[in-house]
Amino acid sequence: MLRQLLPRCGRAFRAPTARQLLPLRAVQAARCYSIKPEAASTSKPVGIDPSRLTITKTTTPKTPSDPATLVFGREFTDHMLTIEWTRQDGWLPPQIAPYQNLSLDPATCVFHYAFECFEGLKAYKDKSGNVRLFRPDKNMQRFNKSAARIALPTFEPTALIDLMSKFTKLEERFIPNQRGYSLYLRPTMIGTQKTIGVGAPGSALLYIIASPVGPYYPTGFKAVSLEATNYAVRAWPGGVGDKKLGANYAPCIVPQLEAGSRGFQQNLWLFGEEEYVTEVGTMNMFVAIKNKETGQKELITAPLDGTILAGITRDSILSLAREKLAPEGWAVVERKYTMKELDEASQEGRLMEAFGSGTAAIVSPVRKISWKGKLVDCGLNELEESGEIALRMKGWMEARQYGDEEHAWSYVC
């Protein structure tokens, strides 16, 4: 990639303020585990303006691959959406241009200090040929929270949904017209200031790329087994584990490789001496348990306490459970639960099923969890690859994603 000389970015930025010596004054500081997003609000009120969008179409359109050969996140569509931001000028006019490399100075802050956050959502084709996004407002809301947490600029969600919608329509031919297939959209924001002083970036780039994807389980569910992980810790109160930052991902790969080397597909991230169950791999975690005292059926997931990513699939599953399972007598519960509790429920035959939830798989059933040298059985019999709740959830979710059921969650482009 370095073999040809590439032009340097032209803008000059202010030096970071980290070393400025400010006058000392007495202070009563806030003392809670939270960051006020306003603190990062260095952006001028020049918002994203969809009316200023320019489109430059590719002259060398790709041929979409045979859907059966798709591998997640490896092939991309013809174009990308980009919007630059500078502290001086705010958001510059959006552009849709051919998919292309980014040319960045090697001192750019994204390479050194991980000024980067992203989102993941899917576009689906419905029976009438409409293109639909699933709850894009939730993604935009989270994207803004992630950006603000690392001093990147925020934006008006409806403006980006509008642009994303136009971009997705333009790439429509890459969305396979089959159930289980979709176009994965990856909105990304990076700091582009080209100085290595540690401070708030004076410039940023927001871009969206799109990758056609097939079903996570092409031949039906395949239950995974997890390694309960307490030798490495994914997130901490007061940290950034509830934001979709690049910073949360690279540190999880070595534990993933370790689990893999022992035959487990994912980590189950535990927290604290109590060994609270937090997340599984890059998904949220749900368990269905019969209450020890009352026999009440409970669908449980960890609460959003700052160490859990606020998954949009998680939120949708909770909502669907309250709508459809509660009338059947289920309790739907957001609370902390421990590995010991799961183990006990398993031994007593009360652990009905467990599954991860995320955009990629919707639900990912869990067969066993390795913990303290034993395997905790999660309620599937040998011939089953999914429990009943996971299976029904997938159906309910897809009905809304593909527009079979008209619902406010589905956004028609």
Next chain:
Amino acid sequence: MLRQLLPRCGRAFRAPTARQLLPLRAVQAARCYSIKPEAASTSKPVGIDPSRLTITKTTTPKTPSDPATLVFGREFTDHMLTIEWTRQDGWLPPQIAPYQNLSLDPATCVFHYAFECFEGLKAYKDKSGNVRLFRPDKNMQRFNKSAARIALPTFEPTALIDLMSKFTKLEERFIPNQRGYSLYLRPTMIGTQKTIGVGAPGSALLYIIASPVGPYYPTGFKAVSLEATNYAVRAWPGGVGDKKLGANYAPCIVPQLEAGSRGFQQNLWLFGEEEYVTEVGTMNMFVAIKNKETGQKELITAPLDGTILAGITRDSILSLAREKLAPEGWAVVERKYTMKELDEASQEGRLMEAFGSGTAAIVSPVRKISWKGKLVDCGLNELEESGEIALRMKGWMEARQYGDEEHAWSYVC
């Protein structure tokens, strides 16, 4: 930066293994807060080979700026050192080429999952005109640990020191020939795989850029004041706070802006309910205290428990203190200490001084710390900008950095 079409990187990589379904087998997992670096060792044994270095000199050499105008990390030298790595071929031949932009696919994993780590060290010009590096072996050791923690490739330290030495000599004319000035070297490693599946990168780029820098305190020490920070947490046991990863930096900027808005130059990162003192901004923290019971003078810094960056300046200060202060009756102590303990020592007149330590400033004296609505005085009188220990440490360090005192820490290029 997106306004011209740039060629895409040509290599194709394997899809990540995150979703492969591996056979399940029973396991007895390790249970301690540590990651075995071997777990990430996906690299073939094709090491960095300095004998294969190619040098392409710039045809448009820059004129070094007036040293008085230098701002940290804003100007760079004529060239950069780059070494590409792939899982298939190991480390490719090193190149020194003109300083230039990196051209990367927008799906490259460094932009999404923070596959990035770095180092910082300085090259000095001695009285005889030799170019010297300060303890580069320590930086290379730490660089390897950082890389291994996020599944990036490792390398033979001596090979990179050899290349860094050649590169620094080539850029010699950018090192100002004055005390306090130096050439800041920034070795950086990024994951370059261009798929957005979450897994170990199949390719990486190691590069070194260099920025001429002036003294941190051009007109003598200037004491800083800190805001003790417990509403956000920099690092935690089982996390990556002891590695020099990009992931540790972006999340610290908003708290830094918050502290700045209240008149404090840096955060003092506390940990836990006990409010242990960990680090200051991007530096390690030292305090000089008279023991409450014995009156013994103690130079104290937090131990390397996994939440503290293993600063090379920290290590050098501890070593110098044991060599030069211990014979004067000082105890040199690595132990946990709390904000409450500092406050008590301050109130009783036993807090002699406090300072941060790091490559940029060597030592950075601290005047006051804001904590629980009050200001903890760190022992400087109003007219002083540094305590005695910080001042002497700076002198002792510079004597070895600039080669006034011939010492094993100084590496002549």
